[in-house]
Amino acid sequence: xxxxxxxxxxxxxxxxxxxxxxxxxxxxxxxxxxxxxxxxxxxxxxxxxxxxxxxxxxxxxxxxxxxxxxxxxxxxxxxxxxxxxxxxxxxxxxxxxxxxxxxxxxxxxxxxxxxxxxxxxxxxxxxxxxxxxxxxxxxxxxxxxxxxxxxxxxxxxxxxxxxxxxxxxxxxxxxxxxxxxxxxxxxxxxxxxxxxxxxxxxxxxxxxxxxxxxxxxxxxxxxxxxxxxxxxxxxxxxxxxxxxxxxxxxxxxxxxxxxxxxxxxxxxxxxxxxxxxxxxxxxxxxxxxxxxxxxxxxxxxxxxxxxxxxxxxxxxxxxxxxxxxxxxxxxxxxxxxxxxxxxxxxxxxxxxxxxxxxxxxxxxxxxxxxxxxxxxxxxxxxxxxxxxxxxxxxxxxxxxxxxxxxxxxxxxxxxxxxxxxxxxxxxxxxxxxxxxxxxxxxxxxxxxxxxxxxxxxxxxxxxxxxxxxxxxxxxxxxxxxxxxxxxxxxxxxxxxxxxxxxxxxxx
Numbered sequence: 001x002x003x004x005x006x007x008x009x010x011x012x013x014x015x016x017x018x019x020x021x022x023x024x025x026x027x028x029x030x031x032x033x034x035x036x037x038x039x040x041x042x043x044x045x046x047x048x049x050x051x052x053x054x055x056x057x058x059x060x061x062x063x064x065x066x067x068x069x070x071x072x073x074x075x076x077x078x079x080x081x082x083x084x085x086x087x088x089x090x091x092x093x094x095x096x097x098x099x100x101x102x103x104x105x106x107x108x109x110x111x112x113x114x115x116x117x118x119x120x121x122x123x124x125x126x127x128x129x130x131x132x133x134x135x136x137x138x139x140x141x142x143x144x145x146x147x148x149x150x151x152x153x154x155x156x157x158x159x160x161x162x163x164x165x166x167x168x169x170x171x172x173x174x175x176x177x178x179x180x181x182x183x184x185x186x187x188x189x190x191x192x193x194x195x196x197x198x199x200x201x202x203x204x205x206x207x208x209x210x211x212x213x214x215x216x217x218x219x220x221x222x223x224x225x226x227x228x229x230x231x232x233x234x235x236x237x238x239x240x241x242x243x244x245x246x247x248x249x250x251x252x253x254x255x256x257x258x259x260x261x262x263x264x265x266x267x268x269x270x271x272x273x274x275x276x277x278x279x280x281x282x283x284x285x286x287x288x289x290x291x292x293x294x295x296x297x298x299x300x301x302x303x304x305x306x307x308x309x310x311x312x313x314x315x316x317x318x319x320x321x322x323x324x325x326x327x328x329x330x331x332x333x334x335x336x337x338x339x340x341x342x343x344x345x346x347x348x349x350x351x352x353x354x355x356x357x358x359x360x361x362x363x364x365x366x367x368x369x370x371x372x373x374x375x376x377x378x379x380x381x382x383x384x385x386x387x388x389x390x391x392x393x394x395x396x397x398x399x400x401x402x403x404x405x406x407x408x409x410x411x412x413x414x415x416x417x418x419x420x421x422x423x424x425x426x427x428x429x430x431x432x433x434x435x436x437x438x439x440x441x442x443x444x445x446x447x448x449x450x451x452x453x454x455x456x457x458x459x460x461x462x463x464x465x466x467x468x469x470x471x472x473x474x475x476x477x478x479x480x481x482x483x484x485x486x487x488x489x490x491x492x493x494x495x496x497x498x499x500x501x502x503x504x505x506x507x
Contacts, residue, residue: 003353013350020343027230030330030331032250034320034329050230051221051232060218061220063219064316065308066244066307067246069244072293074268076112076178077275077276112178113280115171117281119165121161121163122158122169123161124392149177162387162390168281169389169465170465173240190209190242209246210245222335223313245311261327263277277305284448290464299348304320316330316332316340319348342443364428372407379405379473382402384402385467398420399418404473447461
């Protein structure tokens with residue numbers, strides 16, 4: 001289904017990009033749009049190298065971070081098609097130098113499916129060095145210390161915190177292990193497998209896994225912001241290749257998105273594409289879903305697939321609608337921002353003629369009002385199930401604690417004591433669903449209150465994988481700190497009184 005008036009709609013693409021930049025444009029940026037398997041727009045902004053003022057072009061190479069996971073998932077499915085393994089086989093049956101060890105003897109074996117769907121029980125980090133250096137995977141710092149994943153994980157392997165299949169937890173380690181699976185099963189290095197089975201099949205001549213040859217020479221400089229200036233990041237190789245090492249040009253990544261949209265049989269059979277792109281983890285149909293190597297959500301009636309990535313001075317995003325044969329690629333050489341995702345989402349909304357995002361003032365005016373008793377049924381302290389390894393994304397975003405839902409000005413207010421919600425946001429009730437609310441979390445997001453079998457509110461779902469459990473307000477971080485401070489003060493006073501009496505008794 002083609003987009004009517006696409007050409008005229010694309011005339012506003014530049015305005016959407018520059019609005020996304022705001023007052024802080026990245027050093028360089030590239031935008032590509034494909035329609036019905038044909039590139040229809042390629043736009044370039046800024047510089048690949050700020051010192052030499054080398055401009056961005058369609059052949060400039062960028063790191064694409066976690067978009068590498070989409071490539072890795074395709075490679076795994078290719079090997080599955082060839083009968084090398086079943087998706088429900090234990091991963092340890094195929095790894096040659098290290099293994100994954102379930103948390104207890106009753107836990108199920110960790111399978112290839114679990115790793116593909118981020119449900120293996122592994123978290124974003126499995127060791128203390130990963131916890132304190134969460135971006136070490138993709139910065140290259142670890143590649144200089146460890147020559148291989150076998151050396152990095154060691155003979156002790158990895159130890160997931162919870163049984164596989166119980167919880168979604170985004171894991172770079174999981175996809176790095178899938179990269180090792182590809183090597184151990186195929187007998188090729190991950191880089192050579194990608195070159196032979198994916199890049200060459202699609203004519204992607206400006207893509208690689210390592211910085212070699214013309215791809216390495218065409219790689220843009222990566223930058224980070226510091227005190228209002230851009231500081232270059234030294235380019236290094238990335239250890240966890242299956243999770244985030246790939247390098248691609250805009251032109252090549254557009255070719256890859258066309259293959260995803262068309263379900264290109266040069267890579268996979270149609271039925272395999274369908275298996276790969278169906279939901280394999282979804283807390284609720286109104287939230288994002290995890291497929292293999294990509295996520296998807298619904299924009300009005302449109303099904304939109306998306307994958308973002310960031311690594312060592314770069315940020316990237318692909319978003320596409322197979323139903324409309326429409327895809328968008330955004331690439332930036334600035335680290336730790338989500339401008340590529342925000343711009344792609346805004347442009348997709350515009351091209352599909354979806355309704356503009358409603359303002360908070362309009363949302364406030366149009367939302368129904370609930371009684372105090374109704375609001376109180378939702379208040380409380382909501383926190384994830386225990387385990388720092390599997391909750392690191394939540395904790396780093398929301399201040400290493402849970403969230404508090406309270407009443408303010410006749411609305412629910414969600415806030416944390418630290419992190420991105422320290423100032424709080426209002427949750428606006430939906431007109432049709434009494435357990436659905438909407439709040440601003442980098443754009444409008446659904447917040448769904450979960451009911452127990454007895455009909456009581458016992459949890460909160462949001463942001464496609466956060467499932468928080470309800471507790472009394474007295475268990476919140478603030479109340480716990482007050483409790484500790486109160487007891488500490490009481491203890492100090494008591495000790496002071498005892499010392500005073502002991503001194504008096506001496507005289």
